[in-house]
Every structure is written in structure tokens, then in C-alpha cells.
Amino acid sequence: MGRLLAGMRHYPMVLATIIVAGVGGVLEGAGQQTAARWVISAFAVVVALLQARGMVRDLRAGSYGVDLLAVTAIGSTVAVGEYWAALVVCLMLSGGEALEDYAARRARRELTGLLENAPHTAHRLDDAGGLTDLPVDEVAVGDRLLVRPFEVVPVDGVLESDGASLDESSLTGESIPVDKFRGDQLLSGAVNGAEAIELRATALAAESQYQRIIALVREAQESRAPFVRLADRVAVPFTLFALALAAGAWIVSGEPVRLAEVLVVATPCPLIIAAPVAFLGGMSRSARLGVIVKSSGTLEQLARTRTVAFDKTGTLTYGVPRVTSVHAEQGGEDELLALAASVEQYSGHPLAAAVVAAAQAGGAALPAAHDITEIPANGVRGIVDGRFVAVGSARFVAQETGAEPPHPPEGHTGVHVAVDGRYAGYVALADELRAETPVTMAALHRVGVRSTMMLTGDSEHVARHIAAQAGIDDVRAELLPQDKVDAVRSARPRPVMMVGDGVNDAPVLAAADVGVAMGARGASAASESADVVITLDDLSRVARAVYVGRRTMRVAWQSIGIGVSLSVGLMIVAAFGVLPALAGAWLQELVDLTCILWALLAVRPGRRERAEVARLAADTGVSAPRASAESVAA
Template sequence: MTDHAIDRVLVRIDDALSAPALNRAILAVTLIAMAGHFVLMWGAPEQIGAYRTADIPLFILFVLGGLPILGQLAIKLLRREMGADFLAAISFVTGIVLDEYLAASLIILMLTGGQVLESFAMRKASSALNALARRMPSVAHRKNADGDIADIALDDIAINDLIAVFPHETAPVDGTVVDGHGTMDESYLTGEPYVVSKAPGTAVLSGAINGEAVLIIRAEKRARDSRYAQIMNVMAEAEQKRPHIRRLGDQIGAWFAPAALLFAIIVGYLSGDSSRFLAVLVVATPCPLLIAIPITVMSAISIAARRGIVIRDPTVLERLPTCQTAIFDKTGTLTYGRPELVDVLAGPDFDADLVLRLTAGLERYSKHPLASAVLKEARLRNLPLDEVSHASEKPGQGLSGQVDGHDVVVTHRNKLVKSDPKIAALLPETAAGLECVVLIDGQYGATFRFRDTPRAEGENFVGHLGAIHHFKKVMLLSGDRESEVSYLSDLLGIRDSLASQSPEQKVAIVRAEAAKAPTLFMGDGINDAPALAVATVGIAFGKESAVTADAAGAVIPEASLVTVDELLHISMAMRRILLQSVIGGMVLSILAMGFAAAGHITPVAGALLQEGIDVIAILNALRLAIRHDIDADIVEETRF
């Protein structure tokens, strides 16, 4: 058997011995055994044969709970690993040798309790993928040539098949509407809280949820090649390649455990006194590593919950203070995701209200975020919406259709400059912000100008990341158009920005940045889920998508950059107190090891002293739970 094969077998055995279910069972047995120990101390005969009656429950515990610990120890020795729990396992054996059965039981309690707490708090790696998979239908409804509809498997859908999407069903493939008028909720895919109207000619994305009407779509891709499947594939790849970051306790224990064991061996050898070896080992038991860390982390999780922050992966609290690159998605993160139409500059032959009325009628069938702004302005002006006989919106081609007998095209300046310079010459000067150009029957109708309002606290938040939180790089990464992204980045003072990025491109960029330095990514929508998964720390905004939440380490349901700043301060406070507890406890242990090596501390006294060190570390860890002074540096300010 090769070394690689042996290592795989050892990993499987280690995983079995540290399985959450087994740890929970051992924890329960430990609590029952310790309770039985104390009950028998008061009400049972003092001796049964050579053993104390009160110790019998502990002996049972050593068999049921101690053997898995010793098994883990043996595997760690074979794999040449020494973490925080390695020395604890050695101390467990030492406690039995010293007849300190209660101390040995406490070590089992510490080990299994910490593992149960960690497994409870950590999210499962497959949860985001499961959430994605649950949203897809198991069958599709294909409309045959004779008009009948038959259920088929998703894999059997062929390009150009006519697929019926019934009310409230999820679209199984990318396609184009050929029959029916209705709406679809694409917020799960786009991150935008918009319901998009659908008419013949409009595009449909797989994963979108249909409204009240039956829509017949022509499949343009097979199910496995459609947008939703691509996002699932990227998500799976992202989770598989997500770097494994070791627990802080293991990082410290990796050098402390072998150093302490070596020191105890040297002391025992030079002194010729085995009790000194045992005393050194007992006081070196890294209980502050095993107890202070989960207490501090859970205290931080509790504080975050009180501030409206859901911590799905506790390791983000350790990683967040180390992040040096901050990457933002745009819509819904740095902006409110509610663009407003601020100006309608009509052409020389058109009335502004007429152009707005015709455009609003067409925009009902658009999935672009600016569509809602046009519709809102039309409602404010009490303009009726005309009937649309045809609508089409293809990537990079703009929106077009026939409204009340007029051919209406909604496009952008750059396309007109290339395709129709005469009309482009009629356009007003460019201005900061967002815009689109409307053509009516081939003539220049109007220029619409929009403002996608940045969050009130956005500029202050971005500006203080370097000075207060030591970020060295801030990036804006968006799937939106270049003009929109440039406008916002200039407004907020972000020098690095990339527009028109697909989920796959976002993943590649975030992964590349994370390889250079620890990276924080903030976004919302399923399209951000893969990037959230590969970042060192991913923070999801909003509560629209469970998939995004599962991909992120932390979720802020009521999206606010002030709350993100509070999370940054909570993580800084947690890391500071955690290091105080762990390093302070270890320093005290090292001092106690010196006294034990000199013969001033017996093994029994060493066990009591170590308990005292543990209490100090725990009390310091609990300071975080009662703190009320963790506040953001920034406040909500009205900029506009």
C-alpha cells in the first residue's frame, strides 16, 4: 500500500473517530459519568474492593470516551501531526496514571465539548449546493407538435424544444418566450428585487420563478448548459477549491505541544524523577486553547446576532481582521439597488411624456434594473401604459419592441456612435451617472438620465477601510455596464473597478486576489454566491437568497455598510481577546512548567494550578460577551 493510500485510510479513521454524532454521544456519556461520580461520592460506600465506588462511572467513561481519544492520538502520531488536542490526549493518559480520574474526565469533557460546539457552529460545505439543487424542477413540460404536453427529464430537453412553464414553477432552461404574457421573478439570479414582465420575444433565464400565467418558451440551450446550471457548476468548483484554513488553536498547538512534551521528557531524564515529568505535562495541558477559543467565538457570534448579523461560519471572525483586500459587488451592496430617473431630455421632434409613455410600456418586459425607474416615473406622471405586441432584449443589443404601433428601441450611446453617427450627433453631452437612449420609429426620441443612489454611508465606509482596518486594496466588481460602475467608483473613491463581469469571471478575479492576500468579498444574489465562496471571507447582503447566504460566512439581512463596520470591530475585539486568553494562558502554563521542572509543583498541585489558569483564561474570554462598546466608526449620513 502506498503512503498516499495509507494516509487516506488514516484520514477516514480519524474522521470516523471525530464524527459529530460520536462526539455528541461521548459528551453525553461524560456528563452522565461525572454526575454519577459526584452522586456516589455522597451516598455510596467508599470502597468496593481496591477501587473507590465514586470512580466506577469514570472508569466506564474511560472505556467509552477515552478509547476514541487514544485512537485519534495514535492516528496523529502516524500522520506526524501535533495540534492542541495532542497534548490534551497525553494529559488524559497522564491523569489516569496519576489516579487523577476526575481530571482525566474533565479533559474528555473539554475535548468533546469543543468539537461538538465547533461542528454545531460550522456550516456544512455542501449546504449552498443543496440549496441551489432544491430550486430546480425535476421534470420539464414539453409541448409536442400536436399541442399535447408531456413531462420529460431535464436532460432530455433539446434545443428548440417548446417548454411550458406553469404558474409558480421554475424555468428549467434558458430560452425565449414564444407564447404568453406574464411575469417572472429573477431576483434569485440577478440579486435585483424586480419582477420582470414577459412577452413573446423576451428572454427567460433558467432558475427564474414564473408568475401567474403559463408561458411557452423555446429552449435555446440544454439544461446542463443553461445559466443556472453554469452557476451551480461554478459554485461546486468554488467549494472544492476553497482553501482550508487551520484553526488558531491548532496553529499554536502545532509548536506548543511537541515543545512541551520534549521539555517534560528532558526534565524527567535529567532529574531522574518521573513525577516531575508528569507534573510538567499536567500544567502544560493546553486547556486555554480548547476552552477559551470556543467561548470567545460564541460570545462574538452572540454579539453579532444582537447587531443583526448572522455568523454562518465562525472562522470568518478569525479571518476578517487579517483581510487586506476588500471587493464589493455594486447593486444592493454599495448602492440601494433602486435607480431613479432624474431627467428626460427629449429630441427636437418629440414630447418628453410621449417618449416616456412608450418606453415605460416596453420596459415592463425588461429585466434591466433601470426598467423599474422608468416605470416609476411614468406612474408618478400618471401616464398610461400602451399595449406591447412584441418585445426583445438580447445581451448587448438593448431593448426593442412595438408599442402602440411605434417601433421603440432602448439602447446606449456607444452603440449609436458605431451604428448611426447621425443620430449620435443629436445626443446631449455626456454627464456623470447612468443613461440610455430611446429611438422612436428610427428617430432620436430622448435621452434618459438615471442615478443609482449610493448608500448614504458608502463614501465614509470605503474611505476608512485603509486607515482604520488596514485594507491595502479596495475593488468594485460588477456585472453592470462600464458607465454605471465608473460613475459609482468615482463617486466613492474606488480606484480599481471592473464592469460587465460574469459569475465565472468574478470567481477568477476573487480567487486571484485571495491568492495574493486575504480577501473580503461583499455581494448579494445567486450570481455572487460562487465569488462569496472562494473569498477568504464572504459577506452576503440581504435576505432574498438562501443560496447566497449559504455560500457566505456571514449574512447581513438588513443590508447596511454600518453593520459591516460593526462586524469588522466585533472580529477585531474577538481576535484580540482570544489571543489574550490563549497566549496569556500559555505564558502562565510555561511559567508553571518551570516551577514544576524545578520540583516546586507536584503533579496533583499542577493539575489544580492548571485549572486555575483555565479559569483565568475563561474569565478573560467571557469579557467579550458582556461588552457593549463595540460600535462602528461610521454613521448613517445623508449624502444626497
């Protein structure tokens, strides 16, 4: 009871309405019916005047609501002596705010949870071992921080303790704790295990991973969907219809009470509450999936998406070249790889790093190399165990040997090797296709996307090889950033979604109808220009986002349809004089509650989406852990 009264303090009009109802009941019980009528009627008139003032303010701001119906419903019921019905309408109006707040809190539970879990305080260690608590925003790069057991890592940093076990589920979706060792990178938002650890900050709070997610969530919470503004405009014809029906019932019957009986059931809560609640529910559920939708209007665009374009590297693929095979002309493949890696370890090229990593995977030490010379964009020369080794592109090695090297398999890049002036073989590398990419393309087509595109600056043959594996409909290769923007702007059918992960994707993400950034790796420029940020390293979340958008729109329309249909039905019944004003007012309360509860269905996946999640899990296993968690939460 105490909590209920405390909550009532936030809604004074609800409390006032209940008090007036109590006073009216006491007066009627004492035989003072006239006094009860005057007390309740006076209160109802005051509420109507306050509502009218708000209506005028909204009209000046360009918002068309259903306030006129509420004002006329109160006025007509008071005029014909149905003062208890007028009080019920007052309760509906005042209680609607409380009901909306409850529904909104329930709908945005996941968004609110992210905000509540944000770290606010950090523990800084000084050189003498002293500990100082400070706001997380005051942490500087290079500060040594202590993270106590089960605390949230406050900023991105490098682990200085020997080891740690962290829960990164809020960042990666992986529910199993991850073991970290000295020198490993730690992301803010991860939850420490049972042992205190030390880290050195490598980023300010505002630039850390979890705080970027928090900023996106705050932006999402402040948005208002175009669909909700459309619901405001739907109220205009509904209001005209209700007033016309009420006036017609009065004229035909000659009974003024018919006007009141019709109007008390003509205050459709779905138009002012249900649709916003549905959108909040959709945004909250997408956050649970690791998909931050910045604007609730983006959900409407997601639902209507017909073309999806993808960047290749890091989006359709893992973005990291890997050695797939070694082809030696003479001698062993392990020897060729070791010779190549011995020279490549002095190069900063990404392909060189992949070759070195492959050679070191077996644990063997690389032979020493000296007299290293790197020719930018070509290759590296050096001496290994008395042999002259040249490693690099086909053109570079052809100049060294005078022989044309063979082509690597389709879709692969070759790092060619020459030893003592003779061609020795090549190391084949490829940026592998993500395991979930083909099933994501299939899922998008099943949900209604008509065309998928690849926009990449890579070569034509590599792009087509990846597209064939992925199931992409349209391939555009060897594109500059401006070419990608032009391709998105001219793409049909629309709306067009663009998915990318790199800094060079920022312009094309901004140009698309819906820009989606794969933000798990912290590509902040792309994330800032995108409408949707996927915080997990999982491409299948793109398809899930479209499903969430469609589910949200469907639930919102259903809520409005249910509310308007039931209200119209009740109005027609009331017009025939068989629904007393007081009963009608209580029935309208039930209609409002029904619509809001229906709108809350947006926080749960639909039957088709659940089937799609199971299908993705069966095909790749990538979504299985999150799918199970969501089923439990739902």
C-alpha cells in the first residue's frame, strides 16, 4: 500500500479523481445525491477545462489528437446528469498517463537496463598503491585502475594483472565467461569475475565501447516515430465520425443522453498510447539482440526495406586475411612458409602478418633474416640461412626470377616466393566468408527483401567469387567511396539499407535510407553516421533487425485497428440506446487496456521470427545461444 501511495504522488490527477470518487460515494451514501452530483460535476468540468487548454496548446504546435472527444464526452455527461460516467472519463484521462508510463517502462526495459548498468565510478591506483574513487568521465588515458570482483569495467584498457575471467555477454552476446591474460585488451561494459584485477586505461570514457552503446541508447529513447505522428492524424477522421454519430443519435432519438453515451466510448487510447508503446517495445527488443536502433522512425524503414547493400571486407567476410594453402615448386611446404615468414616479419603489410601468423602457428621459431629491403606495394627481399629470398606480388617475383608465377585459386591472393633467383612457390590467402553470410542472405529474401548487393573496392574476380558463395544478387567491384554513394542513391527498389563496418563506409551509410554499422570492432565513424548499430560480431543480426521492424509495425497497426474497431462497435451500440453511459465508460477503459497489452507484444518475437531464429541456429549455430536466451526472456 505504501508503494502504491508513493506512486500516486507522481500522478496527482489520478489521486484527485479517486478522492473525489470517495467523497461522492460518501455523500450519496448519506442521502446527499445532489451534493454528490455538484462535487463530481465541478471536478469533471475542471478536468475538461485543463484538457481543453492542453488541446489548444497541441493544436498550435501542429499536433492533432483526440482531446476534443474527451472534452465533449465530459461536458455532455455532466450536462445530462451522468456525472459518474464523467468521473470515469476523468479517470481514463488521468490514469492514461500512468498506464502509458507503465507500458513504456515495460517496453523499454532492455534499453533502460543498458543505461542502469553503465559504470559511473572508477577506482584509480596511484604510484604508492593508494586508491581514489572518481567519476568515470574523469579517467585519463594511461591511468591505472582497479576493478573489483563483479564490477563493470569502466573504460577500455589493457589488462595488467596476470589473468582475468570476464562476462562479455552485453558486448558480444557470448554467455560463457572469457579468459584474458596480461596485455589483452579489455572493453568497457564487460563484467569482472570473482578476483580483483588491474588495467591501464587506453581510452576516455566517451570513447570506450560501452559508453558509445549508452550514447546510442539515449539517442534512441528520445526519438519519435513518423508512424506515431501518422496515428495523430488518424485521430482527425475518427473524431469527426464520432461527433457525427453522436449528433445523429441525438437528433434521431430526440434524447440528449444518446450524445453522452456515444462520446464516452469514443476516446481511443490506441491512437495516443498504443502505437508509441509498440515502437518502444520494438527498440527494446532489438537492443536485447545487440542491435541499437537510434531512431524509432528507423523501425518503420526497416520494415519496408526492399534492397540491402553490403560492404565486403569485414562485413560479408571476417576482414582478416588467412593462409588457406601453401604451394611449393620444390621442397616442403613448411620450409617455403618458414622462409617467406622470416622475411615478411619485417614488413607491416596485412598479408605479411597473416603469413607470419601461419608460420608461427606450429610453435616453431622462424629462421633469422638479415639485409632486409622492403619495396612498398611490391614485396620484401632478405637473406635467410645464406639464401637470397624475395617475397611479394606476382609482378615483383616475376622481375626477380624472369618467370611468370602461376595464378592462385579463384578468390585468393597469392604471396609469391623466390629463392636464389628461382621461383619457389606461393602462399594462398583469402579473406574468408563469414559462416552466417549465406543464411543471412536467404533470410533477407524470405522476409521480403527483393535485392541484395555487394559494393566493394576489391577486384572484380575476388568480389564475384565471394558473391557467388554468399548468394548476392548484384556485384559492384573496384568502387571508390563516392562510387558506393552513387550506387546506393540509384539502387532500386527502395528503401535501401546499407551495411558496412569501416571508416570509409561512413559516407555511404549516411546516404542510404537505413545505414547499418557493424560496430562490434569500434568503427566509430561508421557508427555515428549509421541509423542502426550492431554491437555483436554477427551479420545475421541484419536479418533479425528487419524482422523486428516488421513485427513492430504489424503490432502497432493491430493495436490501433483493435482499439478503433472496438470503439466504433461500442459507439454504434450506444447510438441505439442500449449501452448506459457509465457502463460504456468502463468498457472503454477495458478497450484501452486491451490495446496497450496488445502493443506490448512488440517486445516478443512473432511466430515467423522464432522459426527463422531456429533456422539460423540450425544452419550456422551462430545465433543459437542468443535465441535460447531470448526465448527464456520472452
